[in-house]
Amino acid sequence: MSTTSETPRTIRLAATPGRRPVPFRLVPDAEARAAIAGRLGLMDLKKLRFEGEIAPAGGADWRLAARLGTTVVQPCVVTLAPVTTRIDTEVARSYRADMPLVPEGDEVEMPADETAEPLPETLDLAVVMEEALALALPLYPRADGVAHGEAVYGPPGVDPLRDEDTKPFAALAKLKGKLRE
Numbered sequence: 001m002s003t004t005s006e007t008p009r010t011i012r013l014a015a016t017p018g019r020r021p022v023p024f025r026l027v028p029d030a031e032a033r034a035a036i037a038g039r040l041g042l043m044d045l046k047k048l049r050f051e052g053e054i055a056p057a058g059g060a061d062w063r064l065a066a067r068l069g070t071t072v073v074q075p076c077v078v079t080l081a082p083v084t085t086r087i088d089t090e091v092a093r094s095y096r097a098d099m100p101l102v103p104e105g106d107e108v109e110m111p112a113d114e115t116a117e118p119l120p121e122t123l124d125l126a127v128v129m130e131e132a133l134a135l136a137l138p139l140y141p142r143a144d145g146v147a148h149g150e151a152v153y154g155p156p157g158v159d160p161l162r163d164e165d166t167k168p169f170a171a172l173a174k175l176k177g178k179l180r181e
Contacts, residue, residue: 011054013062013095019116021055023123024066036130037072040137043082044073050129051130052091060119068132076143083141091132094121162181 011022028036028048037045052066069088076083092115099118154160 009124009126010127012121013054013119013123019056021053022122023051023053025049025051026125026129028126036133039130040134042074042137046071046073048129048133050091050125050132054123057094062119062123064091064093064095064123064128066128066132068129068136070133072133072137074138074141076146077140078146079143081143082125083143085138085141087133087134087136089136091128093117093128095123104140 009026011024026049033045033048036048037043048070050068052061052064054064057063067088069093071084071086073082073084075081080155094113094116095118095121096116100118
């Protein structure tokens with residue numbers, strides 16, 4: 001990936017001199033944005049910028065605080081028409097030395113801090129940027145004016161099951177209506 005940056009794309013956290021905060025700024029070029037758009041199933045990715053700081057957080061831990069800004073174009077989930085969305089979001093990660101890289105056992109307890117990750121030997125900021133972008137994308141983009149519609153289910157000859165019928169109190173509402181008659 002070719003980017004304009006103030007820091008290298010990859011940071012060796014253990015080798016950072018004096019454990020001082022490291023500011024960073026990644027601005028992928030058109031070719032790199034096209035590659036990211038392809039991996040994420042986007043129609044277009046404009047003006048992608050990822051900037052912030054990774055700083056020591058006690059002992060051997062590190063904390064990343066950044067801002068991700070971009071404009072994405074995705075296909076509408078109904079019509080496939082282009083849907084443009086502006087994304088400006090804060091990104092936070094905490095890299096903890098006491099977290100194992102590979103969980104042990106069949107069951108794994110999730111940490112209370114959902115931003116916590118195991119401390120890597122090297123941190124690839126472009127990977128963090130792409131992951132943050134994937135998490136920030138709208139799940140079901142819809143073009144303007146596209147209605148949700150109603151799903152109707154049932155075999156031929158049977159009253160179809162409608163969305164309204166699947167709501168928890170739909171049956172009670174029908175009974176209440178019959179009692180008033």
